[in-house]
Amino acid sequence: MRWKPKATEPGIVLSGVAHAAILAAGLFAFTSQAPFPDAQEGIPVEVITDNQLSEMTKGERDAKQPQPNPKPRAERVAEQVERREAGEAKVDAPAPPRRPAEMKTDDKPVEAAQIPTPPAPPTRPDLEAERRAADAKAAEAKAAEAKAAEAKAAEAKAAQAAAERAETRAKAAAEAKAAAEAEAREEAELARKEAARQEAAREAAAKARAEAKAKADAEAKAKAEAEARAVAEARAKQEAEARREAKAAAEAKARAEVKAKAEAEARAQRQAAVADKFDAGSIQQMLQSKERSQSSGSTGSEVNKTAALGTATGASQRLNPSQRDALIGILQEQLHKCWIVPVALQSSPNPPVPSVRIRLNQDGTLAAEPAVTNASGDPLFQVAADSATRAARRCAPLRIPAQFTPFYQDWKDLRVNFNLRDRV
Numbered sequence: 001m002r003w004k005p006k007a008t009e010p011g012i013v014l015s016g017v018a019h020a021a022i023l024a025a026g027l028f029a030f031t032s033q034a035p036f037p038d039a040q041e042g043i044p045v046e047v048i049t050d051n052q053l054s055e056m057t058k059g060e061r062d063a064k065q066p067q068p069n070p071k072p073r074a075e076r077v078a079e080q081v082e083r084r085e086a087g088e089a090k091v092d093a094p095a096p097p098r099r100p101a102e103m104k105t106d107d108k109p110v111e112a113a114q115i116p117t118p119p120a121p122p123t124r125p126d127l128e129a130e131r132r133a134a135d136a137k138a139a140e141a142k143a144a145e146a147k148a149a150e151a152k153a154a155e156a157k158a159a160q161a162a163a164e165r166a167e168t169r170a171k172a173a174a175e176a177k178a179a180a181e182a183e184a185r186e187e188a189e190l191a192r193k194e195a196a197r198q199e200a201a202r203e204a205a206a207k208a209r210a211e212a213k214a215k216a217d218a219e220a221k222a223k224a225e226a227e228a229r230a231v232a233e234a235r236a237k238q239e240a241e242a243r244r245e246a247k248a249a250a251e252a253k254a255r256a257e258v259k260a261k262a263e264a265e266a267r268a269q270r271q272a273a274v275a276d277k278f279d280a281g282s283i284q285q286m287l288q289s290k291e292r293s294q295s296s297g298s299t300g301s302e303v304n305k306t307a308a309l310g311t312a313t314g315a316s317q318r319l320n321p322s323q324r325d326a327l328i329g330i331l332q333e334q335l336h337k338c339w340i341v342p343v344a345l346q347s348s349p350n351p352p353v354p355s356v357r358i359r360l361n362q363d364g365t366l367a368a369e370p371a372v373t374n375a376s377g378d379p380l381f382q383v384a385a386d387s388a389t390r391a392a393r394r395c396a397p398l399r400i401p402a403q404f405t406p407f408y409q410d411w412k413d414l415r416v417n418f419n420l421r422d423r424v
Helices: 011-031 050-054 127-276 280-289 321-338 381-395 402-411
Strands: 355-359 413-417
Touching: 127 321, 321 381, 321 402, 321 413, 355 381
Parallel strands: none
Antiparallel strands: 355 413
């Protein structure tokens, strides 16, 4: 869409023309502006006093540096130096003309009577006295003023000295007070720090005592609890051991009774069978058919028909395997109760197993010292062996159930394995 100007609306046209004229005038004004003057070099200026100005001498413009003691310029040395007072003119003033000698005045002397005498001033006889009195009074006033001035100056000086002394004393007192305050503050700070240190030390000591007491109480409590648990465990173990021993004894007794009953029944059956087959003639014939024994008996240094530690027939009672296992279990349980296992052995994943030979009397006491019958390259084996032999000595005498007393020949020499796994 194209805009067309209208004669009834000349505002836009006038505005554009006015703006264009203003821009043109501004451009023309900037182009016709005079350049700024170049900056001139500054002249060094030195300030002098009036005395220096009065004593200044004419110099030269091309001199390199000022002379320290300047003197007037002279082309040659004068024969006679003329001293002049300061402030005289540079050119001497001409002398007044003298009267020529040939000039003479009138030859007639002037008579004294012809010269008029000036009138004498009126006489005042007291003028000189008044002047002297005025001078004396002025001198006295001046002396009084001087004395007053001196007294005032002395008073001012004394007041100034007193003020200075007072100021010095005040300053010294202020410094002493400041030093005392600083020392007091320092002492207070040191006292506060010392009190804080002592309080901290007391708190630390109290805390340490409380911790030590709490630790001791905890240790005592733990020890009491451990002892109580140990006593309870020992009592429980004793009760369990008593129950196991009673149970093992009952089982062994039952097995022995069953075995004895079975043996009695078998013996009765054999006797019955023998009785059924008994034939006196055949037995006599059989005995006669046998050859006579070549031995007439055992020989020795003396005749002794009593067998040592046994019956005349040489037959003794023996433990069957089940009875032997039961007795070994009972004795091993007693020995394990007396066995104090070393800590190193408890923490070992594969503890060694020492085998101890124990020789007993009929009452369960040791007939000889316990001895280890096996060996091992494990460094813990000797520790385990020593603890096992100590357990055997500590546990003597061993309690042998009554049903096993007749079988002393079977259990008088035993070998017991101290295995930690069996104990657990």
